[in-house]
Amino acid sequence: MLAYLLRRILYAVPILIGVNLLTFTLFFVVNTPDDMARMQIGIKRVTPEAIEKWKLQRGYDKPLLVNSAASGAGKLTDTIFWQKSASMFAFDFGYSDDGRSIGREIVTRMGPSLAIALPTFFIGLVAYVSFALLMTLFRATALDIAGVALCVLLMSVSGLFYIIGGQFLVSKLWHLVPISGYAGGADSFKFMALPILIGVVGGIGSSSRWYRTIFLEEIGKDYVRTARAKGLSELAVLFRHVLKNAMIPILTGVVVVIPLLFMGSLLTESFFGIPGLGSYTIDAINAQDFSVVRAMVFLGSALYIAGLILTDISYTMVDPRVRLS
Amino acid sequence: MSFMPIILWSDALVFLLLASGIATAWYVRRREHLLLPWRRVAQNATAMVSLLVLSLFLLVGLLDTLHYRAALPETNGGETVYSPEVLSVFDKLVEPLRLQTEKTYSAPFALTLYAKESISDAQGNVLHDYPRLRYGGAHLADVAQRNGDVVKRALTGALGGLLAGLLIALGSRRWLVQHGLPLRPMLIATLLLAALIGATAHLAAAYHVLGTDKVGQDVLYLSLKSIRTGLIIGTVTTLVMLPLALFLGVAAGYFRGWVDDVIQYLYTVLSSIPSVLLIAAAVLMMQVTIDTHPHWFDNSAARADLRLVFLCLILGVTSWTGLCRLLRGETLKLRELEYIQAAQSFGVSSLRILTRHIMPNVMHIILIALVMDFSALVLAEAVLSYVGVGVDPSMISFGTMINAARLEMGREPMVWWALTAAFGFMLVLVLAANLFADAVRDAFDPRLNRTEAVA
């Protein structure tokens, strides 16, 4: 087990190097820092001096890969690649365009992101699984057909609609909760309720339908017939036999996103004005703050890999056949 | 010539897709075992009605893809001069909708603008009131006549549409029966759609059926124009994604060893980056490239179009990993099957085994993935445009429509029609696509065809 985990973590290193090289290529090779400067300053007003000044402020005035002017190790370290990309392995993300430390920003913004994403995830999971179980229990009846139809309808609606419609209905029409904003402490619930509700409703269509398919596949298996032949009731078969087996494929898709919950949701956070990592990212994209986008890409992939490892571990918990080796 | 045909990059790709679609259909038609699952789709009433709706969208999209530049009246020393504006056949068909723009917002079927303005009447008195629209309901002298007129026009339009629909229905009845399609649902759907189109068309001639937007453009026109953008995102992306996923997935599964290692590494790297971020990063960089090379494009339409194509490209490059993984898994299973081993024992070359044995047997997975992805991509376009990494702001799309309308959410009274129209059209398109995709999956997925194996 330990050896296996160690190997997985070792395997994460080349993946992260790959991600790093990819972002480096995207951000510095496809377009040179000069190009970026020209665009940020505005094509019309651009002068060579302005470009140099822009680059100097952000530390983009160095060569890409090899600094022939420097000496010794500086040939490699005093470059854009080393200072902007390689440094991310030490979780040193540098500074955003407005001069703040990206690392500190990430730490402070994780809290609000998690406060929304974590409840959404867990309430959602329980809701989707319950709904899917209900449809499975009443499979091939009118209830099941109506449930599936509802799922297809819900998953055909744009995610933006849930947010805009929810804000309009709950906040503007019924005045139940504030339209947007965020506060810590006791007040937080009234700000969090709507984003969480919308997050859960938004995912119900596709998730429940997917889980239902998994349950139906399990229910066709031989061991279910054995369980019925024992005289177990349909409910007992579903909860004691099918659910536990179905958790294996469900976990594959679900556990992997748990670490990514730190990143928050782009849409929800920006619509509801929640100061999390999601809105941070979207602001950075709109402001074309490349250092922040780069940092978030790296953070995201690191968390994804953590999710993969977590998935493997969770298998050992639900499936006795899996021994990590 | 009174016009000059223009083929934008996206047009060319659509034509390519269309051609390959027709070629595939022709190929399948002659092969009974390939046709069999399609027959199952054809017997499914929901699927066929969805297909009917989809084909209407497709028709609008295709008409909107035939681009041209009209000739201007004046000539330059005998040579025809063409307008710089790139129009499509669809634009020409609905010309009144495109040209009859108001000053700013107006609600659906409104006769006046949304906001009060100072207007001077015939006597020269200045009033602060809602001004009448230039086109919407301009034929009415009295405001009170509106409701009656709307109902009358709707009814006559619907009746006309119904008649046309009846003709179509009668004409296609035999064909439907011959091919075993569900007759009743199809006919009912045809009639309903025909009536709806008839009523809308008749109303749209006199009113802004879905209102107008900030600069006074007709929302119905915008919604219809958005269809093409959505369709292109949903289909051209697959054109990019498909070869990547197919070749890499099948190769990884069949050859295993280091080939598999490299391909797995590649897709783990790509899929480890949250897709929105990867797309955002790529689009930002594309934006820099486009902005720093303005001389590449002769007009704004070409620039917006190229940006759309690049967006599809980026979406394709970031989304092939899922299908690739599926295909790799399936190929791993297939390569252990005995017919592959039989071929290997004849010494059949790997390339031949891949093309003759493996690829035909993973086609159902590809098809299912394609139809399922389509609706996801249409929805994604709106989100990406909101995030600011979608299509060019000058390009009409559901995303840009929603984005523009969202900003007016806070106004009192609310400007609800543009949002509703965009979401409504998108819902119909995606719902039809989803229902159709479901039927295709049911017909093609071997695991779901259990009922036939009973006994």
Next chain:
Amino acid sequence: MSALLEVNNLITQLRNGTRIVDDISFGIRTGETFALLGESGCGKSMTALSLLRLLPDGVVHAGGTAQLDGVELFGLREREMRGVRGGTAAMIFQEPGLSLNPVLTVGQQIAEALALHQDLRGAAAQQRCAELLAQVGIPDAARRVVEYPFQFSGGMKQRVMIAMALAGQPRLLIADEPTTALDVTIQAQVLQLLRDTQDATGMSLLLITHDLGVVAEMAHQVGVMYAGQIIEQASRTQLFAKPLHPYTQQLFAALPDAGRRGEPLAAIPGSVPPPGSITRGCRFAPRCGKAWELCGEQTPEWTMLEDGGGVRCHLYGEGRRGKREGEIQKGSEAKIESGVYPSPLSLPSSLLEVSDLKVHFPIRKGILQRVVGQVKAVDGVSLAIPQGRTLALVGESGCGKTTLGKALLQLIPPTAGSVQLAGRELTGLAARELRTRGFRAPGAAMQMVFQDPYASLNPKMRVAEILEEGMAALNIGSGSVARQTLIDTLLDQVGLARSAKWRYPHEFSGGQRQRIAIARALAVSPQLLICDEPTSALDVSVQAQILNLLKSLQQELNLSYLFITHNLAVVEYIAHEVCVMYLGRIVERGKTEEVLRAPRHPYTQALLSAVPRIDGKGRGRIRLDGDLPSPANPPPGCHFAPRCGLASARCHEASPEERNVAATHSVRCHHA
């Protein structure tokens, strides 16, 4: 004795009205075993599932009654029915590997039944679980209660299933092909267990099987099913002494064994009709050698016979008795293909020469995936096949026989040793070289026929394309016209219509598909065919067709066969020589008569005695304990020693050398 189960006019059908079980009646007395015998698709499993009301979605009970211990099953409410399931009547299934829940311990699964039907919970239930496991012969039961199904072998899983069924102390046990997925030695263990349990508890057994041998060993009463109906019912002794229905008669005649070596088997032509396809007349009429006009027009009634049995056939119907004798005479002659196979000339020179072939798979472990061991799937096998002869390779699953076959074809690269075909060395040749040596290339000289006719043909290719593929790859036949002629000839040879070449595999039945697979192999004019269990996925009646075909092809084309199988009856019928394989090694070899009549190795002896025989005699009681050990970790010394009754200290230390006990008969055993 009174009837425990009384089934009357049971009908089970699909939602569209197609009858899968059509008007079935039978009774089982207390303590008795009733066998439902039939080929795949005849509706025997559906009958069993109907009785417990466990039909899959889309299949419904449409009529008839079933009284179990005086209770009408179809009159019970679902709640009450649950008390019957696992209580009065329990059931075990064909695939023990799939029938147990993989994520619950066996103890938990048995405890569920105990809680439901015995009201036992907690420690008492745990204790009872262990008792039940011990009762079904699982060693160290108390410890294994907490283990998961994957930690048990196939035979042990079936024992767990039986323990679970016994938990409710049922009066009726329904066993649906309980040993079909198991090896013969394990099958013998499980059948013995079922008999012992029956003796101890006095329960009745409804045994569903396709295997006449199992019926002969287990049943008191037999019902023979065909296309959804019981067509004959009799006591076992009667049925085996004098089968009445033509189908039953032909089923017996289709069984291969040594007694029929020189002659073709009486194969039943065609295959079992799909449910609902025959609505008029007798369902067996199209395949029956004794059918006359009436059989095609009028459905035969059930005829009760004086001795308590019954049959559904016009031959025994009212007013037809006079006609019977003549018809039977005519029919039995008509169906057996004429001609006797001449014994092939024995040729001294070997076509295939394999020496010391090894196929090892590395086991990797740890952070760096270092190789820490080897699975010795094939561990030093030597064999030779002369031209025109058949060598059978016999062994249980996991012994490495299929790996050996694939290694010969170089589908799996051998680790060491040599394979020489017609004097040419094959190991170490690259795929390209195997291919590019022209018409008589080694790749062409040897071909394979696979086990599963459904997986061995590409569903997306027409028959002609399938047959042409090998020719194209090996440059046989110049131009498409020549190839098309060749394809026609091939189809004639394997007994398929020429029009078959424009059709797709899914349009053919299992037996026809196996014919196509044989034609594909023959397309490149091989000298040697490796047949990997070519008939084990087929019904007995169809198996006979394929065996006949293979035999006549051997005569015609002077082919050699390496026949890989676990079925000793087939070996007796088709093979000239036999190699018995155990855990990667050949433990005994010789002429078929020598090995099967006078086996010297204790494993061969056990294997032979485990096979249920339809004559019910000659059954030695050599029972093998335990399972085949893992080839990753074989026992030291003689691999068979831990299961061997004769094993001495020497056996556990030194691996025995191969020793000749006759000129053509050799064995690897210290004691032989």
